[in-house]
Amino acid sequence: EDQVTQSPEALRLQEGESSSLNCSYTVSGLRGLFWYRQDPGKGPEFLFTLYSAGEEKEKERLKATLTKKESFLHITAPKPEDSATYLCAVHLRAAGNKLTFGGGTRVLVKP
Amino acid sequence: GAVVSQHPSRVICKSGTSVKIECRSLDFQATTMFWYRQFPKQSLMLMATSNEGSKATYEQGVEKDKFLINHASLTLSTLTVTSAHPEDSSFYICSALGQGQETQYFGPGTRLLVL
Numbered sequence: 001e002d003q004v005t006q007s008p009e010a011l012r013l014q015e016g017e018s019s020s021l022n023c024s025y026t027v028s029g030l031r032g033l034f035w036y037r038q039d040p041g042k043g044p045e046f047l048f049t050l051y052s053a054g055e056e057k058e059k060e061r062l063k064a065t066l067t068k069k070e071s072f073l074h075i076t077a078p079k080p081e082d083s084a085t086y087l088c089a090v091h092l093r094a095a096g097n098k099l100t101f102g103g104g105t106r107v108l109v110k111p
Numbered sequence: 112g113a114v115v116s117q118h119p120s121r122v123i124c125k126s127g128t129s130v131k132i133e134c135r136s137l138d139f140q141a142t143t144m145f146w147y148r149q150f151p152k153q154s155l156m157l158m159a160t161s162n163e164g165s166k167a168t169y170e171q172g173v174e175k176d177k178f179l180i181n182h183a184s185l186t187l188s189t190l191t192v193t194s195a196h197p198e199d200s201s202f203y204i205c206s207a208l209g210q211g212q213e214t215q216y217f218g219p220g221t222r223l224l225v226l
Contacts, residue, residue, distance in 0.1 A: 034214055043219045044155070087154060098160060
């Protein structure tokens with residue numbers, strides 16, 4: 001069975017304290033892995049797509065990496081405005097255009 | 112670019128009434144639209160996938176007669192919650208995927224409260 005697991009469920013950071021979020025997956029036929037940011041009461045906002053192991057993408061304080069089993073979202077020197085829920089999702093070859101989401105990691109960055 | 116809107120953003124209704132939620136892609140044509148449901152502190156659960164001009168494909172366990180989906184044009188999909196009950200209260204989010212786009216783009220969500 002295809003599974004996407006995110007850890008930790010919640011993360012409290014001090015401003016400037018770098019950390020990493022994990023998204024592990026056991027799926028067949030990965031076409032792509034997506035990271036989204038979701039603020040409370042809003043829809044997810046697209047951050048990155050990763051397609052192959054070894055790929056890395058960066059945007060401001062965020063950097064996403066991908067291996068054959070997992071993806072990491074690194075937050076470097078976070079600021080309070082980075083507080084959000086970060087969702088990863090996989091796009092499988094056998095699933096058409098559907099995405100399968102992990103449970104998310106709620107990040108709180110305290111000043 | 113790639114903006115998706117939803118209307119209304121919040122709706123309160125009485126038990127037994129029907130509620131319609133609209134999802135529009137504002138600056139691109141969406142060949143496929145998706146409807147998700149999200150409970151507090153949980154992730155998104157896909158309810159159904161709809162292609163323009165076709166019947167929606169519902170996920171296992173989602174009642175198609177209760178959650179009516181219409182995708183009449185390349186920029187508009189609607190979700191109608193029929194005979195709503197308190198357990199239908201949730202956050203409903205749509206997304207849209209256009210030709211050649213690498214990802215779905217999400218709407219801002221609709222908070223439904225059924226009294």
